[in-house]
Amino acid sequence: MRPQTIQIFLPAGDPRGMRVAEITTRIVRVIEVPRSQLADFLKMPEAQQVGVYFLMGELSDAGLPRAYIGQSGNVGNRLVQHNQNKDFWNRALVVISLTNSMTQTHALFLEWFAIQQAAKAGRYSLENGNTGSQPYTPAPLLADCHEIHETSATLLATLGQPIFEPLRNATTVPSEKELFCCKGSGADGTGEYTTEGFVVLKGSRGRAENVASIQGTSNERLRELLVKEGVMTVQNGLYVFTRDHLFPSPSTAAMAVMGRSANGWVEWKAANGKTLDEVKRQSVTVAG
Known part of the structure; x- marks a missing residue:
């Protein structure tokens, strides 16, 4: 991470309408297009360019925002097609080159790489089907692609769509990370408390059975959906987390691991035995 200056332009003066973002020293531009303003975007010259786009929309059943990643030699035409045949999205974010120098080769690699990185981050439920194999990209173009991706990732996050951002506190010094454990009835979960909620880490093991008190409730349905979406998988009679997963609260995270209602502030404990609450x-007190 390094300091950067980002410029956001509001073509209509509406902060929730179309927004155009760029880093002042880069040639990459991201245009955020509300679905209701697609016709306005089509009038812009950028709509005719080669580009990579991200369709963002409603939440999946497991509570993850849904996204679709694509590319086109004419992003405007492709968005028109998606407007007709994809229901879930309400905003499109389009990545183009200020110098109109992005080629189809760039776009094909950027689409493939973006899908890989978004899946790795695990923040969004991707609507893409087969991700395919890495397309052939000559070395000079590959260097361009990585710079374009880095810039677009920063701009997407600035516009409120951190699709590539790791769930964990990546800026924290590893030795200072505070991991918490939740154990019992075969469950053995490890997680981290972050500014966004509680992240249960990949490899954590959860109890597969649901206790009677949550059967037929939204808690049971959430656990089922986590399995359906591949966040947890059944191994040796336990639920195993296949990737890091962000929960809105420590208690929801503890419930997912333990298979019962739980006060996560008490269930999650540090290595020294202190609870997450402690x-x-x-530890937060009024100054004075």
């Missing part, structure tokens, strides 16, 4: 809440 480490993160009781």
Whole structure:
């Protein structure tokens, strides 16, 4: 991470309408297009360019925002097609080159790489089917692609879509990371409390059975959906997390691991035995 200056232009003066973002020293531009303003975007010259686009929309059943990643030699025409045949999205974010120098070769690699990185981050439920294999990209173009991706990732996050951002506190010094464990009835989960919620880490093991008190409730349905979406898989009679997953609260995270209602502030404990509550809440006092 390094300091950067980002410029956001509002063509209609509406902060929730179309927004155009760019880093002042780069040639990459991201245009955020509300679906209701697609016709306005089509009038812009950028709509006729080669580009990579991200369709963002409603939440999946498991609570993840849904996204579709694509590319086209004419992004405007492709968005018109998606407007007719894809229901879930409400905003498109289009990545183009200020110098109109992005080629179809760039776009094909950027689409493939973006899908890989978004899946790795695990923040969004991707609507893409077969991700395919890495397209052939000559070395000079490959260097361009990585710079374009880095810039677009920063701009997407700035516009409120951190599709490539890791769930964990990546800026925290590893030795200072505070990991918490939740154990019992065969479950053995490990997680991290972040500014966005509680992240249960890949490899954590959860109890497969649901206790009677949550059967037929939204908690049971959430666990089923996590399995359906591949966040957890059944191994040796336990639920195993296949990737890091962000929960809105420590208690929801503990419930997913334990298969029962749980107070996550008490269930998650640090290596020294202190609860999450003791480490993160009781340690905060009024100055004076």
